[in-house]
Amino acid sequence: MMIDAIEKLKGKTAIVTGGAQGMGFAVADMLADNGIKVVVCDIKGEDAHAAAEKIKAKGNIAHGVKVNVTVEEAVDGMVKETVDRFGSVDILVNNAGILKPTRIDDISKKEWDQVLDVNLNGVFLCSKAVLALMKKNNFGRIVNMSSSAGRSVSTLGGAHYTASKAGVLGLTRAMAKEVSQYGITVNAVCPGLIDTEMVRRDCTPEKIKYYESVFPIPRLGTPQEVAQLVMFLCIDSYITGASIDINGGDLML
Ligand SMILES: NC(=O)c1ccc[n+]([C@@H]2O[C@H](COP(=O)([O-])OP(=O)(O)OC[C@H]3O[C@@H](n4cnc5c(N)ncnc54)[C@H](O)[C@@H]3O)[C@@H](O)[C@H]2O)c1
Numbered sequence: 606m607m608i609d610a611i612e613k614l615k616g617k618t619a620i621v622t623g624g625a626q627g628m629g630f631a632v633a634d635m636l637a638d639n640g641i642k643v644v645v646c647d648i649k650g651e652d653a654h655a656a657a658e659k660i661k662a663k664g665n666i667a668h669g670v671k672v673n674v675t676v677e678e679a680v681d682g683m684v685k686e687t688v689d690r691f692g693s694v695d696i697l698v699n700n701a702g703i704l705k706p707t708r709i710d711d712i713s714k715k716e717w718d719q720v721l722d723v724n725l726n727g728v729f730l731c732s733k734a735v736l737a738l739m740k741k742n743n744f745g746r747i748v749n750m751s752s753s754a755g756r757s758v759s760t761l762g763g764a765h766y767t768a769s770k771a772g773v774l775g776l777t778r779a780m781a782k783e784v785s786q787y788g789i790t791v792n793a794v795c796p797g798l799i800d801t802e803m804v805r806r807d808c809t810p811e812k813i814k815y816y817e818s819v820f821p822i823p824r825l826g827t828p829q830e831v832a833q834l835v836m837f838l839c840i841d842s843y844i845t846g847a848s849i850d851i852n853g854g855d856l857m858l
Contacts, residue, residue: 610840615640618691623701625652627801631828637665646672674727699728700750704762724769745789781846790845797852800825821854
């Protein structure tokens with residue numbers, strides 16, 4: 606049954622933002638492995654192209670695009686480029702994000718705006734850019750990368766990170782309420798600590814060992830485990846407006 610559901614996604618087109626590395630790359634790679642045409646978008650243009658080449662080297666279909674998700678014209682351009690190349694946009698994975706560990710007293714207005722701009726406004730702009738098309742097709746899957754931070758409070762990030770990820774959950778629910786009648790589901794994924802550069806950059810190996818020792822599943826999550834959940838949210842289902850935890854039991858709600 607699951608195999609049939611995945612089979613139905615073959616030939617569809619997905620955009621994955623922040624797809625050059627980490628979870629975004631794992632998602633793009635897994636979607637492509639399942640026959641989905643993938644546009645890998647990232648502010649790091651060369652890395653986006655390199656990621657697409659890596660996917661293509663396996664015989665799968667991909668294309669790299671440089672985009673800053675905070676710039677509306679650039680986002681619209683990315684969607685146009687996707688449609689010109691692959692004919693449609695069926696799946697959008699809003700994964701691009703940044704984390705700053707700054708404590709509240711030290712967060713400048715500029716840094717506050719930067720984090721909210723990428724993590725929340727970027728999700729709004731990319732979603733808005735694909736919704737008309739998805740409505741026309743009467744099919745769409747939007748998966749937003751929130752975080753345990755959005756459900757509780759961030760382990761590594763500052764107040765701006767937590768606020769942005771909580772905002773993503775509200776945006777997910779509001780969009781789901783408005784567009785699910787058009788065959789479009791909108792869901793959020795809330796990972797705990799996943800083994801990517803974002804975590805390794807802000808954590809000493811000792812700190813990681815400590816976290817691993819206190820998690821019910823005593824290790825960090827892998828990008829591939831998160832990718833599997835995203836893949837699941839792309840198949841036909843009755844799930845929309847949901848915030849789904851994947852955190853090794855670190856946060857149980
Ligand atoms: N790693 C974790 O433990 C964890 C946990 C919960 C949520 N998340 C979220 O998951 C997502 C992916 O995280 P990751 O750990 O793979 O991070 P990462 O830093 O490895 O990758 C993030 C990618 O987003 C890109 N990006 C940043 N700003 C961008 C912009 N303005 N436009 C386009 N691309 C941009 C980066 O260049 C990078 O390639 C993020 O939204 C992050 O907040 C991560």
